[in-house]
Amino acid sequence: MTTTPEPPAGLDLPAYFDRIGVDRDQGPDLGSLRRIVAAHARAIAFENLSPFTGREVPLDQGALTAKLVHGGRGGYCFEQNLLLKGVLDALGLRTTGLGARVVWGRPDGAAPGARTHMLLRVELPQGPHLVDVGFGGVTLTGVLALETGTEQPTPHEPFRLMPDGPHGYVMQARVRDTWRPVYTFDLGEQLLADYQVSNYYLSHHPASPFTSGLMAARPAADRRYALNGAAFAVHHLDGPTERRTLDGPSGVRRVLEEHFLLDLTGLSGLDAALARLF
Secondary structure (H helix, E strand, O other), rough: OOOOOOOOOOOOHHHHHHHHHOOOOOOHHHHHHHHHHHHHHHHHEEEEEHHHHOOOOOOOHHHHHHHHHOOOOOOOOHHHHHHHHHHHHHHHHHHEEEEEOOOOOOOOOOOOOOEEEEEEEEOOOOOOEOOOOOOOOOOOOOOEEEOOOOOOOOOOEEEEEEOOOOEEEEHHHHHHOOEEEEEEOOOOOHHHHHHHHHEEEEEEEEOOOHHOOOOOEEEOOEEEEEOOOOEEEEEOOOOOOEEEEEHHHHHHHHHHHOOOOOOOOOOOOOHHHHOOOH
């Protein structure tokens, strides 16, 4: 007899499915995985408000559930993908945490950076697949088969995996008809302790973009919303990009609430942090 695994301590599975607007009766299969990933990406925004306002970023399931599920907030890659990992494990899927080196936005020929990004490998009857709800500007809204050289559609841009050395991969997204590298990775398993080290750097070091600047991103059905400091953009999938500069902390607050669907109540010190942008 098949039994459903117990959810990880601290994870509120019914509340998670309410948060992303998906029926709770999801089975451990590819169709369910696609529904969960797409809904999670649309409902829970990428954002760095905690380190930007000087707060800790704990990675245990209880803290992630309190913040991203019950608190109406978002988070960055470790928070997003560790929460998703807990959900998929609770559904009976076998997942492995992976680490990646971000290439997106780096100059050509730049020295490789540290493994400061997280993604997930998920084992399915159809073979291994990849999911990643925490990258930000090009958050993966679909599920990718772990195979190279194949253009794979998602609810947003097409993605593909290309070889990177004898054992590695480079994730690419096709943006405006151009294939752009997102990050490089291999299949070596990363443990929570590995993520905690990178997470501490990203959430504390003064050179980290997550402590010194504000970022938010969320995909909607036909567009992507992006915020970088006071610069707000709406990237329409089948049309041009709209850009504007926000007019002070109140304008940033309004965009965070209306377009990134964030609950900012109780986030003391936010206005003072936002004032640094102007």
